[in-house]
Amino acid sequence: MSADFLQFLFSGITQGACYALVGLGFSIIYNASQVINFAQGEFVMIAGMAAVGLIDAGAPFVLALAAGVALTVVVGVALEKFAIEPARNASVVTLIIITIGASIFLRGAAELLGGRGFRSMPAFSGNEPIVIGGAALLPQSLWVLGVTVVIIFALGRFFNATMHGKAMLATAYNPVMAQLMGINTRLVLSLSFALAALLGGIAGVLIAPLSLTYSTVGVMLGLKGFCAAILGGLGKPMGAIAGGLLVGVSEAMTAGYLSSAYKDAVAFVIILVVLVVLPGGLFGGRSVERV
Amino acid sequence: MHARLSFRWLIAAFAIVALAASAVTASAAEPIRLGAFLAVTGKGAFLGDPEKKTLETYVEKISGEGGVLGRKVELIVYDTGSEAKEALTFVKRLIEQDKVDAIIGGTSTGETMAVIREVEAAAVPFISLAGAAEIVEPVKKWVFKTPHTDRLAVEKLFTDMKARGLTKIGILSGPGGFDKSCRTNAMALAPAKGLTIVADETHGAGDTDMTPQLTRIKGAPGLQAFLYCGFGAPTSIVAKNVRQIGLGVPHYQTHGSASMSFIQGAEGAAEGVRLPAAALLVVDQLPADHPQKAVATAYRDAYTERYKEPISTFGGHAYDGLFIVLEAIKRAGGTDKAKVRDEIEKTNRFIGADGIFTMSPTDHLGLDTASFVMVEVKDGTWLLLN
Incomplete structure (x- = not known):
């Protein structure tokens, strides 16, 4: 029984960490622009597809991973420069629709360049499962968890101890005031897309050995990541992480103990309940209506 | 006035005949x-x-x-x-x-x-x-x-299971139309073939980890064989997950997995998986009189x-x-x-x-x-x- 529980927990935490990384991207862009970037899942896909393509073409493993992530950052910045920035005077809803359009474009482009099949990336440290308390854990899951922890600390440091990070936070709190204080809010917007793409890209290469990679792999991950971000309180990085883990673990526990048929439903019910009780999300605090 | 009207009719009639004729000639050469x-x-x-x-x-x-x-x-x-x-x-x-x-x-x-x-x-x-x-x-x-x-695939699979003496089957199926239909057929055919379905699990669209479902299946009493109904990337993910948790029973999939992507995507975890497939898949191994x-x-x-x-x-x-x-x-x-x-x-x-x-x-x-x-x-x- 406890071995089963551990197995479900491993699955849930690994999945949750993936959702958290995607959810973080949503939060970072939302903070800088109030925009919900629905191409976030595609960042995950691009990194995975590019890295696998390069590995198949004979590139060294680590270099291929780095190039995949780098390409994703380039795409993220390009998305901001050529699609979001020209329309920055448009309403937030328009910008969100632009990101949906961009996600469809990116999926199409990936299919043209990377083919239509699905492919796997070799795991970083083999496929031999590690048995802990009767439950089997893949080394790749440890990579996912470990890197997520590193990212959480790095992000914390970035936001609290660097000028750019503080500028991003300031812009999130009050864009007009931030601008008056001499913060280049346009640069902050670019930076937020770069950072979100970086996180998506890292998530992409981390989970490609588990999820495999194909042009539509980001759709569902994007949706779950979005749920994570909403659940934790949109715009709260720590909230996205907690939300991701909560969604992942509750999915796995439902599939394990209740019925796999209700797996997705339970995750969404939790989101509904949390949002009814705490409209701002777990970490959102009380929202104050301004008049 | 009267003459003009009939002239018009004449032109119209001519046009109709011409059109009909062209339609006939066109259909002869039409692709x-x-x-x-x-x-x-x-x-x-x-x-x-x-x-x-x-x-x-x-x-x-x-x-x-x-x-x-x-x-x-x-x-x-x-x-x-x-x-x-x-x-x-x-x-x-x-x-x-x-x-x-x-x-x-x-x-x-x-x-x-x-x-x-x-x-x-x-x-x-x-x-x-x-x-x-x-x-x-x-x-x-x-x-x-x-x-x-x-249904043909399931019948073929069940015949093979039966021949190996495997009668207690756990099923995992995906969310697609094919997946569900495969599952329904398996449920319907099992009693007639003398098989028992001891576990029946599903996974969602875009799922990237099926270990919780497989853990449940592994725990099903008397499990002797495992069948996955689905196609696309999940076929490889399931094979990897099966290896991860060490399911330990013969693993069957359907003809939905009959592509090299399945084997390559599973990175070695597909070894030993059995499935029914068209003869085309193994064309070189077919006997000459096939x-x-x-x-x-x-x-x-x-x-x-x-x-x-x-x-x-x-x-x-x-x-x-x-x-x-x-x-x-x-x-x-x-x-x-x-x-x-x-x-x-x-x-x-x-x-x-x-x-x-x-x-x-x-x-x-x-x-x-x-x-x-x-x-x-x-x-x-x-x-x-x-």
């Missing part, structure tokens, strides 16, 4: 128009892409060799992007604008089911390339299909020569659909839709890539379990079992 709607992009692309390439290869070849009944064959392909709702739009266009003589397509069961009502109303011969049995059961007048049904050896070899050579990529059995569905229609048109002596339909229904011992087709008014597929071979993944490739 046979075949319409196709396929999932060339999107999640079903690994099926739709080889289907499209197969149709294009052979339509080009046939037209180059003088066509059918002296008429060229024209192919119109629309890409549904794997969306069932798009399928209906394209089928309407094929029928109303392109005025095709027959329709091939519907890569997935969802796309096919979405258009059946339209095709039946318009009375156009239609050959689906999708798996589920519900497409031709109950029989619909204008609807045929070429791929083996999931009835499909010649057809399968010719198809493989034509496809690989043109596209420089390995064949998949999915392209074979399109090969069979195309030739069953063209043979029927030949026998009907033209493209009269009702006659072509009747001739398709009379298809008798047509040797195709998927098997040997013998259709009837009660069977719009025309294959039996003999059209499947059992294969096992061994050393990263398929091994024909006898």
Whole structure:
């Protein structure tokens, strides 16, 4: 029984960490622009597809991973420069629709360049499962968890101890005031897309050995990541992480103990309940209506 | 006034005669128009892409060799992007604008089911390339299909399990139409075959980890074999997850996994997985006296020569659909839709890539379990079992 529980927990935490990384991207862009970037899942896909393509073409493993992530950052910045920035005077809803359009474009482009099949990336440290308390854990899951922890600390440091990070936070709190204080809010917007793409890209290469990679792999991950971000309180990085883990673990526990048929439903019910009780999300605090 | 009126009538009459005459001359040289709607992009692309390439290869070849009944064959392909709702739009266009003589397509069961009502109303011969049995059961007048049904696959699998003395089966199925239909058939067929389903789990669209479900299946009392119903990336993920948790019982999948992507994506975890597949999959291992050896070899050579990529059995569905229609048109002596339909229904011992087709008014597929071979993944490739 406890071995089963551990197995479900491993699955849930690994999945949750993936959702958290995607959810973080949503939060970072939302903070800088109030925009919900629905191409976030595609960042995950691009990194995975590019890295696998390069590995198949004979590139060294680590270099291929780095190039995949780098390409994703380039795409993220390009998305901001050529699609979001020209329309920055448009309403937030328009910008969100632009990101949906961009996600469809990116999926199409990936299919043209990377083919239509699905492919796997070799795991970083083999496929031999590690048995802990009767439950089997893949080394790749440890990579996912470990890197997520590193990212959480790095992000914390970035936001609290660097000028750019503080500028991003300031812009999130009050864009007009931030601008008056001499913060280049346009640069902050670019930076937020770069950072979100970086996180998506890292998530992409981390989970490609588990999820495999194909042009539509980001759709569902994007949706779950979005749920994570909403659940934790949109715009709260720590909230996205907690939300991701909560969604992942509750999915796995439902599939394990209740019925796999209700797996997705339970995750969404939790989101509904949390949002009814705490409209701002777990970490959102009380929202104050301004008049 | 009176004279002018009759002159007008004369011109009108002349115009009508001229038009009719031109229509007659046009129809003699008019090409046979075949319409196709396929999932060339999107999640079903690994099926739709080889289907499209197969149709294009052979339509080009046939037209180059003088066509059918002296008429060229024209192919119109629309890409549904794997969306069932798009399928209906394209089928309407094929029928109303392109005025095709027959329709091939519907890569997935969802796309096919979405258009059946339209095709039946318009009375156009239609050959689906999708798996589920519900497409031709109950029989619909204008609807045929070429791929083996999931029921045939399940029957073949259960026979193999039974022969190995495995009677307690755990099933995991995905969210697609094919997956669900496979599961339903397995549930329905198990009692008749003397098998018991001891675990029945599902996973969602885009899921990347099925270890919780597999852990439950592993815990099912008396489990002797595991069957996964699904296709695409999850086939490989399931194989990896099975290895991860060490399920420890024979692992079966369906013909939905019969592509090299499955083996490569599973990175070694597919070893030992058994599945039913079209003979095309193991064309080189077929004995020389196998009835499909010649057809399968010719198809493989034509496809690989043109596209420089390995064949998949999915392209074979399109090969069979195309030739069953063209043979029927030949026998009907033209493209009269009702006659072509009747001739398709009379298809008798047509040797195709998927098997040997013998259709009837009660069977719009025309294959039996003999059209499947059992294969096992061994050393990263398929091994024909006898």
